[in-house]
Amino acid sequence: MLLIDCPYCGKRPELEFTHGGQAHIARAQNPSDLSLEQWTDFLYMRDNIKGVHAERWRHAHGCGRFFNALRDTTTDQFLVTYKAGEPRPTIPSGPAVKVQQ
Amino acid sequence: MMQPFSGLSLLRRGLSGQRGWKQQWRRAEPKASYDAVIVGGGGHGLGAAYYLAKEHGLRNIAVLEKGWIGGGNTGRNTTIIRSNYLFAESAALYDHALQLWGTLSQELNYNVMFSPRGVMMLAHTVHDIQVSKRHVYANRAAGVDNEWITAAEAKAFCPVLKIDDIRYPVLGAALQRSGGTARHDAVAWGFARAADALGVDIIENCEVTGIQRDSNGAVTALDTSRGLIRTAKIGVCVAGNTSVIMKMVGLKLPLESFPLQALVSEPVKPIFPCVVMSNTIHAYISQSDKGELVIGAGTDAYTSYTQRGGLHVDNHALEAVCELFPIFRRMRMLRNWGGIVDVTPDRSPIIAKTPVPGLYVNCGWGTGGFKATPGSGHLFAHTIAHDAPHPINAPFTIERFRDGHLIDEAAAAAVAH
Numbered sequence: 001m002l003l004i005d006c007p008y009c010g011k012r013p014e015l016e017f018t019h020g021g022q023a024h025i026a027r028a029q030n031p032s033d034l035s036l037e038q039w040t041d042f043l044y045m046r047d048n049i050k051g052v053h054a055e056r057w058r059h060a061h062g063c064g065r066f067f068n069a070l071r072d073t074t075t076d077q078f079l080v081t082y083k084a085g086e087p088r089p090t091i092p093s094g095p096a097v098k099v100q101q
Numbered sequence: 102m103m104q105p106f107s108g109l110s111l112l113r114r115g116l117s118g119q120r121g122w123k124q125q126w127r128r129a130e131p132k133a134s135y136d137a138v139i140v141g142g143g144g145h146g147l148g149a150a151y152y153l154a155k156e157h158g159l160r161n162i163a164v165l166e167k168g169w170i171g172g173g174n175t176g177r178n179t180t181i182i183r184s185n186y187l188f189a190e191s192a193a194l195y196d197h198a199l200q201l202w203g204t205l206s207q208e209l210n211y212n213v214m215f216s217p218r219g220v221m222m223l224a225h226t227v228h229d230i231q232v233s234k235r236h237v238y239a240n241r242a243a244g245v246d247n248e249w250i251t252a253a254e255a256k257a258f259c260p261v262l263k264i265d266d267i268r269y270p271v272l273g274a275a276l277q278r279s280g281g282t283a284r285h286d287a288v289a290w291g292f293a294r295a296a297d298a299l300g301v302d303i304i305e306n307c308e309v310t311g312i313q314r315d316s317n318g319a320v321t322a323l324d325t326s327r328g329l330i331r332t333a334k335i336g337v338c339v340a341g342n343t344s345v346i347m348k349m350v351g352l353k354l355p356l357e358s359f360p361l362q363a364l365v366s367e368p369v370k371p372i373f374p375c376v377v378m379s380n381t382i383h384a385y386i387s388q389s390d391k392g393e394l395v396i397g398a399g400t401d402a403y404t405s406y407t408q409r410g411g412l413h414v415d416n417h418a419l420e421a422v423c424e425l426f427p428i429f430r431r432m433r434m435l436r437n438w439g440g441i442v443d444v445t446p447d448r449s450p451i452i453a454k455t456p457v458p459g460l461y462v463n464c465g466w467g468t469g470g471f472k473a474t475p476g477s478g479h480l481f482a483h484t485i486a487h488d489a490p491h492p493i494n495a496p497f498t499i500e501r502f503r504d505g506h507l508i509d510e511a512a513a514a515a516v517a518h
Contacts, residue, residue: 001411002403014411019402021357040503044355044446048344050406073358073405 005081006059007067020056022046023068054088103298105210126297131304134331135163140309142166143175146338147292148478154299157486162301167308171289174340177440178471179363179397181376183220183280185240185247190496190508192243197493198476205475211291213283219375220280225269233275246279259375261428282387312349319458336461336485341441343464350457355502356443359400360410361468364437368392384421409439442467449508452481452494461485
């Protein structure tokens with residue numbers, strides 16, 4: 001089971017969380033301006049990264065809040081978690097990255 | 102040349118100490134160019150290569166596998182075969198496969214141990230009953246085998262099932278008698294052997310690292326860990342890694358890759374005569390011919406490429422199994438593992454041309470691709486050979502997400518996701 005560091009509550013077991021999918025997908029300011037292709041991209045198309053992936057989590061059985069995380073999908077290690085609305089942190093690439101303590 | 106199996110050949114080899122069996126397929130070296138290349142040596146890819154050679158006359162083709170044949174999801178699933186999907190498009194797709202399963206051992210001259218022992222899906226709530234009956238009626242209208250049975254009939258069909266005095270008593274079940282199981286390794290090996298006999302090169306330990314294209318965008322070659330391979334047609338059957346391959350040509354697909362886990366018990370004598378599935382408490386279970394109970398767990402909550410998942414997911418499945426089958430409470434589990442499944446938003450697969458000329462994709466089978474193996478290979482071969490889909494897989498395009506023609510089996514696929 002993953003140990004997930006909620007930015008509001010601290011480390012808690014995975015069972016307290018729900019996974020919210022790919023992070024930083026912004027809903028269009030003027031939805032009616034979008035083309036069919038743009039809507040398809042927004043609704044359905046996903047990066048599905050093999051490697052470091054920015055994703056949303058919700059601390060459903062805790063504070064109830066959404067936050068974002070960078071996780072390596074080839075190891076399941078969390079690199080960093082951060083609050084919703086904050087920009088994606090830059091982290092050094094490569095396998096030398098340590099799990100956040 | 103392929104050494105055919107028969108009762109006589111088995112007897113003769115048996116009497117001579119099992120000596121004289123030959124290697125089942127060649128260890129092929131990659132050639133400089135092929136008419137078509139299938140990426141992914143699982144059941145779907147090998148099946149596609151076999152049918153391309155057998156039915157469409159393409160003999161200069163190769164299957165590239167980054168690991169070993171059948172080492173991905175083909176060797177990791179719980180081997181269940183059924184076709185009781187809700188919508189007409191899906192019922193046609195999975196029933197096409199079910200028809201091919203019936204004679205696959207004869208077709209391949211290889212015993213895939215297809216055993217139509219019946220797949221029983223339990224109903225525990227009023228809602229389950231309504232949904233199950235809707236499935237039964239939809240299936241029967243589409244000419245697909247499925248029937249509603251009472252709890253007592255379910256108990257008679259699977260005597261070790263506990264139907265009352267449990268948290269969610271069994272109220273009835275939908276039974277597809279023509280569903281069942283097959284030996285998944287044998288499916289990969291049988292297709293590999295039969296394809297090889299038709300001249301298909303099966304190249305293991307060969308990972309695709311790039312796709313080359315001409316000025317019109319059409320594919321021209323594959324960069325691989327074993328060198329450049331030229332081809333004008335590429336069929337991709339790589340399940341959980343589809344997004345990775347498609348990224349090489351800048352295509353994004355409606356896919357997310359999740360770990361799906363399964364586990365087996367220690368082997369015991371025959372005790373479990375069918376396949377039982379329960380959506381509501383999430384259990385599915387059958388017994389292999391070797392005697393192991395084969396138990397399917399759920400997908401983990403998060404996307405991953407690790408081929409493993411959390412133990413609590415297996416635990417959850419075991420709790421449900423122990424509730425329904427108290428006789429198994431003291432059984433020990435031998436092994437658990439994960440496979441990476443590519444899930445689409447509507448839980449239906451994609452078997453289609455891509456916007457890139459010469460590039461075809463067979464993906465999105467999510468948590469239930471094994472049952473479709475021969476049908477999927479057959480239809481994908483048709484799509485590649487004709488550069489156009491077969492009528493059965495015509496609805497399973499990438500563009501259905503743009504056009505709104507979803508085949509929404511998310512709740513209807515008859516399993517919890």
